[in-house]
Amino acid sequence: MTSFRLTAAIILLAIARVATQGTAPSPRFYPDDPLRSEPTPLPVADLQPRALSDLLERVNNTFKTRGQRHPGNGVIPAGGVNSLGEVMDGDWYVNRHGTRRMTQEELRRGAGDANPPGTLTPWRVLVVRAYGVSPGLLIADEKNDLYLLRLDPLGYEGLATGAEMVTSHFLYALGYHVPENYLVRFERPQLVAHPEGQAVSSAGKPRELLVSDIDALLRRAPSTDGRTYRAVATRLPDARGSLLGPFQMWGTRSDDPNDIVPHEHRRELRGLFVFSAWLNHSEAGAIGTQDVLTAADGVRRIRHYLGNSTRSLGSGVLGGPKDVWEGNEKFLDVGTAKRNMTSLGVRTPGWMKAKYPGLAEVGTFEGQTFDPAAWTPSQTIAAFENRLPDDTFWAARQVMAFTDEDIRTIVRTGGYTQAGEDWITAALIERRNRIGRTFFGGVLPLDRFRLNGNTLEFDDLAVVHGISAPRQYTIDWHRFDNAKDALLDTIGTGPAIPPAAAATPAGGYTAARIYAENVELHVTAYLRRRADGFDIVGLDRAWPAKVIAPPAPPRQVNQRIFADLTGRQQELFKTYIDSYNQARGSKYSPEEGFNRLTVSEQSTFYGITHALSHTDMTDATGASLGTALDRIESVDRIAGQYAGRGGDEQFRLYVNLKPDTRDILEKSQQFFRDHENTVYHVGYPHSYRQAGKEPNLQMSLADDGLKADIDVDYRASRSPRGLFNGHMTSANSDIRVGENTTLHRGRWGGFIAFWQDTFGRLGEEEASRDLIDFDRPDARVTPLPSDRPRGASPERIEDAAQEFLTDWLVRHQYQEALDVLSPRAYACLVVGKDSRSVPLDAGGARRELLSLMEYAAAKLGTRANLTSAMVALTPRDPKRVVVDHPFKQEFLLTPLTEAEARPYFCDKAATSTGAQYYGVVFQFRTAGGGVLGLLWTREQNQWKLVSYQPLAP
């Protein structure tokens, strides 16, 4: 073996060993899978309520993208589910009717019927809101239970109250936490004003409650006979201070340790789309929800409720019947608007011609024009946008579990007339059936997997419900490597568990892949061997072009290392990591802790402390007051880049200050007291801004002067400039964006932009992404052309690159792939810096490259197409020309001049030829996959690969 080969082998082994040690992937299944319930939650501390604004939510949901969406290179599976894909029982959801049929009595009872408002004595009215968006009354009965009373709009008795009763009962049966609702009828004398009651005036101001306030509210409500009013009474929790406000449909609550799955990825929230469509709850969203602090099983926790369903079924957002486009169009949809405008009123969608019964209590609710796939809430809801076929299947399965009788039982709780009850029941039945037909087609709708002796059995829900004719299924059995989450060789076919599976030791796994006519629609059931049989522990549903998005790229090898920080920076960071370790129970050293930070967190900590340390403070006489960094006692939190958060919650440090800091800031000539923070920097109202032109530090102090939120503003904050120059965006404080680094250096010299070696400068839009942009518009598999004969010379560069990559990574035709290699590329294989090493000849280089290509292909495993093997990147520079080609999803293709390409030449001494070059860049689609760049040019009328460079991901 030549010295090169030995060296290469040693290096290969070393890399492989390091790579193995560096990766510790979790197994697919754990011994306790599948969990039926979430583990006992951690107790929560005293929490503060946090309200939302309906109007702000509507505006933000319409004009901003909130929460994470599926990246273009794959989908993010739902979270908060067990290994069977079922939502676990817990504080979000409890499996009810869909799992264990509830009795008619249970369906009728809903969340509870044991605590209706007592009628032995009049109800004491505590609060009246006769005006505003949500009029109602807060009453107390003789048991001192509190109820929120909501009435119907004038002229539409039963419309809103019936919708609330029916929808809340359905949501309860579907598994959600909902409050107890009671349908009550009362006469005016039943309500008496409490002496200390409050009213909200028509100007929104609280004042003492008058009897006339109650009358004013009732004047706006229908009464059956001029005397009797109908309302829905919602029972409030016993603990008055336990209402924490709505939960968002994206992100997590920052004060709830048990809230670990982003809401936009929770299955029960994604699936809520289907339930909302069924019940025509077009106003579903954050505002109708409520987080409630409660104690269960001795643990204080937050339970998440769905409430306020008065705008469901036929009841509309303006208080009367729905406008017919509610549920069929979003509040603002540019595409629909353009179509409607240009059609000049000729285009008439089916729902516009729907027939309604003309019953006030029903409003506009029907089932004949209902299209579950086209239904839409009025606003963009992050969780709904992220729904996948398995999420909608999960939900559709729940809906289809309701029989006609079940539906009528629940509708009856709405207290409708017979005609109204019949209509709504028929509409819900029709909508249910359409939901089954629509969403059972997105996956292979197999369910209720079980073992009958040695045979795997299941139900096809489409067949069970008469949607599909009976069909034949193919079941292929595989060994399954749980540690690597990999299906191995086939060991049998058919419903019976094959003998080879039975030979699996206890704790081992076998998988059964089941499909019918379409192999891309399959279900994989995972079985775990136990001593005396098997348990079904996992289910996976696949649909055409399902590609799971690769996990977030790993930490960077060349991130800023802790040692490069100054002593003072290290000291401060240690205070942060000590506090982290104490809370977490971990034992990270400061170095380890720093390396665990994301790049944005590192740059934030480094940038801000650098600016602070380079800001000397003096008083009016010129005497030194130390540096701004000296004011910091310790670091509480480092806020980097967080998708969906406001600009004032990102790119800042939350610190503890030395006690005299406020005095020092007041005395210093370098800081001035700015306007109080009334909207942003919540909790830190006292703003001290560094004098001089931007960039400048802003220290926002809490009321006690001992805590602060510190950030750097790179853009002017004064109106009107501040409104238009990005000051209000997160890019304002992100040192990596645009010219911010240069601006920083201009004021505080000596700053090193450690990330730029790898990532370059971030553009404004790309500030929303921490690392390389994976987003692509289409995750579908790009069809591969037929294999070209060996020696073929495609005319277009994209075809040549595709052929090379396909030969290499898909077909494993390495020799054919190597044909495109230019001799110029051999120089890339010159070994090390040892001048005694001999450059490889052409034959040697080919052999070495062959072994490398084989290794790479083996690491990737079998890939059916290029789409599953690689993903293209977005260039950082928005001006970079990108060639549009059929495989743009798989690899980036960009033209380069010779000058641009020269840094990547294998042989730096190569003479200039003025040739045109092309770069092909992609990332391997595998855990920890890196980025490879290929340089191409025309040589003798053929496209040749002249250089390759791995790039750090």
Next chain:
Amino acid sequence: MNAGRHASSVGAVMLLLAIDSAARAQEPATNVPATRAEAIADARDDKVAELWPERQSPLVNKVNALVERGFKEGLDSGRGANGPQIVLGGMRPGQGFTAGVGYRRSDLWRERLGYRATARGTLQGAYLLDFDLDFQGLRTERTSMRWYTKFESSPDIDFYGQGNSSPKENHTSYAYDDLTSDFDAAFRAARHVRLGFTGGYLHAHTARGHDDFPPIDESFAPKDIPGFGESTDYTRMGAFVDFDFRDSPTGPRRGGMYGMRYREYWDVARGTFAFRQTEYELQQYLPYFNGGRIVALRAALVLSFPKEENAVPVYLLPTLGGNDDLRGFGGYRFRDSHALYLGAEHRWHVTSNLEMAAFVDGGKVVPLKRDAVDPTNLNFSGGFGFRVRARSAVVSRTDFAFSREGFRIVWTFSDIYKPRW
């Protein structure tokens, strides 16, 4: 691509790095979870280390307070929310883009009294100050009372002479200032049927208008511009009745309104301009396709009769032309003792907040009543437009109108087909 990679590197290592670059920082010696429950617990522990108070944005409080200030009712009624307001439109047409400020309170004296005051103006020098007092406490299910006072100065009211054939070449203008104060009381006699009484005071002052045009008093004889150049005080009293079953007064989609108002004017000092004026209003909204399409129809008739040896002052004669009728013609294009307007619109849904409309307007002015009810010799205009809605109200209207006299773009902040009372 990245620069700076040294060329003399081990190709194998580099390529393998590309495949195998899972070089994460080594995890410290913590336990790898053995169960799913442990994995979930680990994730929760990670969250514990990063807990942060969930804080409410003050912007939420501000917006909620704005909404609670009667935003909903203010939009539906057209009076705006309580507290400070930005006011757009609402002045006499043809004076330019109107903007101003206002203030409204509807909860005075424990909801018994409400008021709204506004000050508005245009860059062309027109301005308006008004005060609207609503006796809500005296309002029952059947009664309502209101007192409205306004001063408005309009430096440029177009005038082309009287008659349906008044030539465009006669274009001149006059300035018109008026102070009005009216008290209205209404009684709901039956469902949707309202009877009302109105009485008030009007002070009118006219002068020459825009310098761009020949002075009005040089272009027209005094008999053609009665009341011009004088300040006159009037009292006016009358009654009205209407059958209003529209679903919304500020942006109806269904229903109709049929009504009339009768008022008598007395020129207090001179006894020269005593007259009576009767206004008829018929509106009908015909939705189809569940309100996705609406046919809106309107007929309006204004008849003015001077008392013996009196005249109707030129500035109180009914007019046609402008933003609210005969949209293809300039403001106040046609003026005479009697005016007839007929209009039709076909509206269609674009989004939940936007409608489009195609419309046709027809109208004429005549000196004799017998000619007023005869739908011949009408002036026509037509076009298309957009209506922006907020809740049930039309808050902005943009019309593109054509007529034999050209093309106009109308942009206002209210719906078309507004009744005159």
